[in-house]
Amino acid sequence: MNRFRRTLIVATLVLLGGCAPGPAGTGVPVAAPAPPPPGATPTGAAPAATAPSGEFNDTDVMFLQMMVTSHGQGLALVRLAPERAEREELKILAAAIDVTQESEQRTMRDWLTGWGRTTSADPDANVHAEHGGLPVLGPAQLTALSKSSGTAFETDFLNLLIGHQHSAVELARMETKSGVHPEVRELARRIDVSRTAQIDQMLGMLPKAG
Amino acid sequence: MRRTVVLAVTTVATVLSALLVAPQAAQAHGYISSPPSRQALCAQRAVSFDCGQIQWEPQSVEGPKGLRNCHANIGHFAVLNDDSRPWPATSVGQTVNFNWVLTARHATSLWEYYIGGSRIAVFDDGGRQPGATVQHTVNMGGRSGRQKLLAVWNVADTANAFYVCVDLQIGGGGGNPNPNPTPTRTNNPTTPPPTTAPPPAGGTWRAGTAYQVGSQVTYGGATYRCLQPHTAIAGWEPPNVPALWQRV
Structure with missing residues (x-):
């Protein structure tokens, strides 16, 4: 039954072109990159050089794909701050998150491309979907937020970004627990500690009495 | 189990989460x-x-x-x-x-x-x-x-x-929230209250310090120049964040 279920899952992933696991879908580490998706640069060309060497497993791939997608949502959020926030400390933090996450996203895409994997996950995928949770950040939320300003914007912005970074920490801990690739695990460790510190800072920026 | 199978072929989100549930009990x-x-x-x-x-x-x-x-x-x-x-x-x-x-x-x-x-x-x-x-x-x-x-x-x-x-x-019968001073931070190893960045002359990189563009620090024996204003935090050590720090 378990095997049947796994086969179905893998088949579904292949059909939908989503977050593809390793060839067997078994979680066994694989050393060689899978064939690149159609339209990707042929194996042996430049991108392969950017992939970190060494064995990687399904969790490494899944983590990178979901984090690339998560970063996209986070970047859309922090880019609202320069126009709409008032406090300088909040704008400074948002701008620093913008440049660091953009840089991380570039690195993660390069690694995935080098491994011949798609460079993002389905945007609706999130760690809470299994029990009915929707991701907190979507186009509707961003649109609503982009219509507010001042203190109301700052309070909503901080609560959204804190929640978003909590989710990033959860993904990172999945990788440090089950991923095998040293560089990916190290990236996850840094994401865990840096987002935890950002959450600490942002909680301190919230108005105390709501 | 039957339900899981049905869901698995129904939505990508469920498939992804099914794979995710295994490594972590989210x-x-x-x-x-x-x-x-x-x-x-x-x-x-x-x-x-x-x-x-x-x-x-x-x-x-x-x-x-x-x-x-x-x-x-x-x-x-x-x-x-x-x-x-x-x-x-x-x-x-x-x-x-x-x-x-x-x-x-x-x-x-x-x-x-x-x-x-x-x-x-x-x-x-x-x-x-x-x-x-x-x-x-x-x-x-x-x-x-x-x-x-x-x-x-x-x-x-x-x-x-x-x-x-x-x-x-x-408080008493007031109708409006009455903001309170921030609770005192007493024990905060990762992000102590921001201090003023040292002038570009140097200093060792330290979490909690607010750095300006052009600030220079040493970290792990190397010198770095700040590219983007920020308050330093764990995980943003200069060699780890090229978007924030350039090695001099």
């Missing part, structure tokens, strides 16, 4: 960020004692519905329910706005607020998915002085709820 998540709840204070290390594990996952105080304590009967979060600890209380008026941080928008039945044994407010979401941000305005009903408020987020489609305690110092 639970979901939310807490009150302002006025700061006990777990929010722990996450900021804005208390004078060690909170333990809760500081790393303030969103995880989940337990069966119907409990009336601060830690959802989770042993390693028991500190949250320990009223003998010096929890800072936030000064408020008779009307208080409670803001939630959510990491997932679970279908919700009731949001409940208790003081003592009394339920002082309830908000019925009727099984709907809440908005991405949740704020409730609650009247303190004439109570005054120090009070421990318990808030409960009842998830509609599971047997579970999230539990949050907030310590309040309720």
Whole structure:
């Protein structure tokens, strides 16, 4: 039954072109990159050089794909701050998150491309979907937020970004627990500690009495 | 099992989560960020004692519905329910706005607020998915002085709820929230209060320092120049964030 279920899952992933696991879908580490998706640069060309060497497993791939997608949502959020926030400390933090996450996203895409994997996950995928949770950040939320300003914007912005970074920490801990690739695990460790510190800072920026 | 299979072929999201559930038993998540709840204070290390594990996952105080304590009967979060600890209380008026941080928008039945044994407010979401941000305005009903408020987020489609305690110092009959000075940060190893950045002449990189463009620091024997203003945090060490620091 378990095997049947796994086969179905893998088949579904292949059909939908989503977050593809390793060839067997078994979680066994694989050393060689899978064939690149159609339209990707042929194996042996430049991108392969950017992939970190060494064995990687399904969790490494899944983590990178979901984090690339998560970063996209986070970047859309922090880019609202320069126009709409008032406090300088909040704008400074948002701008620093913008440049660091953009840089991380570039690195993660390069690694995935080098491994011949798609460079993002389905945007609706999130760690809470299994029990009915929707991701907190979507186009509707961003649109609503982009219509507010001042203190109301700052309070909503901080609560959204804190929640978003909590989710990033959860993904990172999945990788440090089950991923095998040293560089990916190290990236996850840094994401865990840096987002935890950002959450600490942002909680301190919230108005105390709501 | 049959249901799992059906779902697996139905949606990508379910497939992804099925794969994710295996490596981590993800639970979901939310807490009150302002006025700061006990777990929010722990996450900021804005208390004078060690909170333990809760500081790393303030969103995880989940337990069966119907409990009336601060830690959802989770042993390693028991500190949250320990009223003998010096929890800072936030000064408020008779009307208080409670803001939630959510990491997932679970279908919700009731949001409940208790003081003592009394339920002082309830908000019925009727099984709907809440908005991405949740704020409730609650009247303190004439109570005054120090009070421990318990808030409960009842998830509609599971047997579970999230539990949050907030310590309040309720002032006299004023109708407006009465902002309180920030609780004193006493023990904060990762982000001490920002200090003024040293001039470009140098200094060792240190978390908690606010750096300006052009600030220079040493880290691991190398010198780096700041490219983007920021307050340094763990995980943003100069060699790890080329977007913030350039090696000189």
